Amino acid sequence: AQKVTQAQTEISVVEKEDVTLDCVYETRDTTYYLFWYKQPPSGELVFLIRRNSFDEQNEISGRYSWNFQKSTSSFNFTITASQVVDSAVYFCALKPIASTSYGKLTFGQGTILTVHP
Amino acid sequence: DVKVTQSSRYLVKRTGEKVFLECVQDMDHENMFWYRQDPGLGLRLIYFSYDVKMKEKGDIPEGYSVSREKKERFSLILESASTNQTSMYLCASTGLSDRAYQETQYFGPGTRLLVL
Numbered sequence: 001a002q003k004v005t006q007a008q009t010e011i012s013v014v015e016k017e018d019v020t021l022d023c024v025y026e027t028r029d030t031t032y033y034l035f036w037y038k039q040p041p042s043g044e045l046v047f048l049i050r051r052n053s054f055d056e057q058n059e060i061s062g063r064y065s066w067n068f069q070k071s072t073s074s075f076n077f078t079i080t081a082s083q084v085v086d087s088a089v090y091f092c093a094l095k096p097i098a099s100t101s102y103g104k105l106t107f108g109q110g111t112i113l114t115v116h117p
Numbered sequence: 118d119v120k121v122t123q124s125s126r127y128l129v130k131r132t133g134e135k136v137f138l139e140c141v142q143d144m145d146h147e148n149m150f151w152y153r154q155d156p157g158l159g160l161r162l163i164y165f166s167y168d169v170k171m172k173e174k175g176d177i178p179e180g181y182s183v184s185r186e187k188k189e190r191f192s193l194i195l196e197s198a199s200t201n202q203t204s205m206y207l208c209a210s211t212g213l214s215d216r217a218y219q220e221t222q223y224f225g226p227g228t229r230l231l232v233l
Contacts, residue, residue: 044227047221091160103165
C-alpha cells in the first residue's frame with residue numbers, strides 16, 4: 001500500500017515570497033512515479049511534473065523547482081517569487097510503475113496555497 | 118492536447134435520486150478513473166476501468182457503480198444518492214498508446230454535487 005502525506009494544510013504568503021510545499025511518501029515498491037498537480041479555483045487538476053524513482057535530479061521550470069530525495073522519501077515543490085496566480089490547491093501523488101497498477105494514483109491531502117498581493 | 122470533459126459542473130439532487138455523472142475523453146485512452154475530493158482528504162479513488170466493460174473497485178466504491186460501454190466514455194452512477202455523497206467528483210484518464218501520456222493522468226473540470 002502507498003501513502004502520501006502533505007503535512008501543510010494551508011500556507012499563506014505575500015507576493016514575491018518563496019514558498020516550499022512538502023510531500024513525504026511511503027511505498028514498498030522499488031520503482032514508482034511521483035507527481036505534482038495544481039488545482040486552481042476553477043477545479044480542474046493541472047499536471048505539473050512527473051518524476052520517476054530512478055532519477056533523483058532536481059528539476060527547475062521557470063519559477064517552479066522540485067527536490068526529490070529518495071533517502072528521506074520526500075518530493076518537495078518550491079515556488080520562487082510567488083504570484084497571486086499561484087494561489088491554488090496543490091496535490092502530490094504517487095504511482096507504482098508495475099504494469100498491474102493500471103495507472104492508479106495515491107494522492108496526498110493537498111496544500112492550499114494563498115498568495116496575497 | 119488531452120481533453121477530458123464532464124457532463125455537468127454543478128448538480129443538485131435530492132436524497133434517494135439516481136444520479137449519473139458522465140465523463141468523456143478524446144485521446145483513445147484505455148484507463149479511466151473516478152475520484153471524489155473532500156476537504157482534508159485529498160482525492161480518493163472510487164472506481165476505475167482499464168478497458169471497455171471492465172471495471173475495478175477503488176478505495177471507496179460503496180454506494181457507487183460505474184459503466185463503460187464505449188472506450189471514450191466512463192459513467193459514475195449513484196444508485197440512491199445520500200447527503201454524505203455531496204462532494205466534488207473528478208474524472209481522469211491515462212493511456213498506453215502514447216508513451217508520453219501513459220503514466221500521467223489527465224483530469225476533467227470536476228462536477229460539484231450537492232445532495233439535499
